[in-house]
Amino acid sequence: MSSQSEKADLLKKLHHSGKMLVLPNIWDAAGAILLEKLGYPAVATASAAIAAAHGYDDGEQIPFDLLVAIVAQIAKSVNVPVTVDMESGYAADNETLKSNIRRLIAAGVAGINIEDTDVLTREMLPVGEQVEKLKLIGRVAERENTRLYINARTDVFLVMPDLPEDQKLALAIERGRAYTEAGAHGIYPIFATEEETVKTLVNALKVPVNILAKGDAPDLNVLQKLGVARVSFGPNVHRAMLLSMEALLKNVKESLSHRPVTGLLT
Template sequence: MFNSRPIQMNSQSEKADLLKKLHHSGKMLVLPNIWDAAGAVLLENLGYPAVATASAAIARAHGYEDGERIPFDFLLGIVAQIVKAVSVPVTVDIEAGYAADNELLKSNIRRLIAAGVAGINIEDSDVRTRELLPVDEQVEKLKVIGRVAERENTRLFINARTDVFLLNPELPEDQKLALAIERGRAYVEAGADGIYPIFATEEGTLKMLVNALKVPINVIAKTNAPDLDILQRLGVARVSFGPNVHRATLLSMEALLKDVKDNLSHKPVTDLLM
């Protein structure tokens, strides 16, 4: 389903170009989001052709809650370690940009590009109010990001997330779909390379999004989402896991260490190393 042999790339632009090609290869790009360099190396060694981070996973792994509460400088240091640890493209979840205005957004994007980041996720809701931003405001942010990449003489894959489905669970499905298509089209026109309608899970909805937007669609792997083979048939280009790999890892660790405590034995851990 996905390329099992990563292609070696050196420059940030080469990696951004490869990331874009992976979205248009006809093989769904599967990205189990990680939170540190060790996880990135693990994915590369397993043959994943790109690495993605999850904002919530990075934040919680380092003692912060999600919602841009981790300092951007700290986040950037972690991202730089991840980029240096692997040769494949790295795409970073930057929430809403960690910026109160577009001048700071420009600076943050320049710093991410300098760190070697090949792509970003950026969402269209306010991390404080948990409300959707006006479409024109998000469009301007996407244009700003595109202009920064152009001035840096490089490329950056922009995965524009819309939170229509996440923040409006009470709306009928057809209304959420219409809003997501409206926003998605505006974001594509503003320079987005892909659209991420997070929490959209119904097969009919996903098929209509694929057909209406004509750019790579990203779906999050969650309990009620179709499995990967079905998403591939629907034309979905990218599947990411958000914070779910981190959550699953902690649950597995909890069970393992409970076994150590309850049975007074190191074997639940050490047997795995044999």
């Protein structure tokens, strides 16, 4: 087993390898083990998927104690780096945020996603406030004598859908550059989907850019050619799993037989 810092270093290296890092986000140890078995070099969680799998709504509704326990089990179950979606930090103040970062590091986490939307108002935080949060996270990792890959999510395209594309792009670049200056290692402009927008973000930010694979986004091979460093799936793998399970269980109920159902009979 590598140390937490070694895994953080590997996670950073994977973002700079020239090969796009594809992360189908999971929500439990079984999913993490499966990804490692299939040869994925890292594991990422999805906050919405973890919340839904345990009966909670997204938006930091799941207790942080439970989240840490789940994350620790995931990290313990695999040898590859684990990066965790911690939404806005599960913290109303800096002391709580510091504690939360320490706990995730202790759980074996190699990286985090942290977003710039206020979990209560669903409005974007002021740039300066998010910059201070990112600096604080970096200081905590340094004081813990460890390393942590910080993927700073900006929600411009998510929270401001009615703005003209060029204005959203300008705001995302402004925030991305500020977050990079504050110590973020990568930028995640979630819901950026237009090919020209993605290309401009990659060229303007000069750090690894993370794109969400969604229906209206360019296909993965196109994103690779555009220079995207990382692709996430958010809660979509969990949703696909539930749809597959629904079809399987519906078939069992309607046919009154388990035999024709592929994968159910062992």
